[in-house]
Amino acid sequence: MMLIDGKKVSTDLKNELKTRVEELKAKAGCVPGLTVIIVGEDPASQVYVRNKAKSCKETGMNSTVIELPAETSQKELLGKIEALNQDPDVHGILVQQPLPSHIEEYAVTMAIDPSKDVDGFHPENVGQMVLGNLDKCFISCTPFGILELLRRYDIETRGKHCVVVGRSNIVGKPMANLMLQKLRETNCTVTVCHSATQNMPELTRQADILIAAIGRANFITREMVKPGAVVIDVGINRIEDPSRKSGFRLAGDVDFDNVAKMTSAITPVPGGVGPMTIAMLLKNTLQSFARSHNL
Incomplete structure (x- = not known):
């Protein structure tokens, strides 16, 4: 029986991503940026978001966490997402689940620009994946x-x-x-x-x-x-x-x-x-950065 060690593979992958970030920084003069939005104070979500931010820093990427109170309206959240869609320094946008019950998950998914949807949840990315166009989507x-x-x-x-x-x-x-x-x-x-x-x-x-x-x-x-x-x-x-x-x-x-x-x-x-989930999130963010700079 062979034990498949995701912890080791994720560490190897993050080291490879760190090298790639340095290479692309030399060409583009900037680094990939991931922004995570968390609404409310779910303890498990907060731990997960901290781990994402830590992993970003370890690979040389910029990480921003936007913490919003649980009573934030859907309109306010969608406004934050739209601002991030327009921000050239942001290459990945992730809204941490679960969301408060008054916010519609589908509306949030649809609001994120597919080219920055590093979670791979937007219907455009899902559709390309189903069609087999894996070089044109985020998985x-x-x-x-x-x-x-x-x-x-x-x-x-x-x-x-x-x-x-x-x-x-x-x-x-x-x-x-x-x-x-x-x-x-x-x-x-x-x-x-x-x-x-x-x-x-x-x-x-x-x-x-x-x-x-x-x-x-x-x-x-x-x-x-x-x-x-x-x-x-x-x-x-x-x-x-x-x-x-x-x-x-x-x-x-x-x-x-x-x-x-x-x-x-x-x-x-x-x-x-x-451990592989966060590593692949970083890989998707790097891919978004490379595409936005035609690298």
């Missing part, structure tokens, strides 16, 4: 990170059966579409399972590559996995654990202890897919 960061892991670990995918468990717009749907594409690290036959799927274990046991993104701790059990499969665990679930100082521990969507020994390769939680 959603978590699925993009999974592709990078498959590539760097040289995992054979061509013609393999990939089963994606979950159909969210952030992971499940884009992941399934990417695994269909004619790329070195995709080119699979794809099945998508979700909450209404019947006989799910029967389908997941057919998977050569099983991607779990359903958001339920330890949902994928040993009985659901084919021996020798590659298992990618996207889930990050908090489980109460009084023995921990924090009062909780993190668990994936896969019952790691019982599943790992029968796989050919598996991602751990934490330290698997999670």
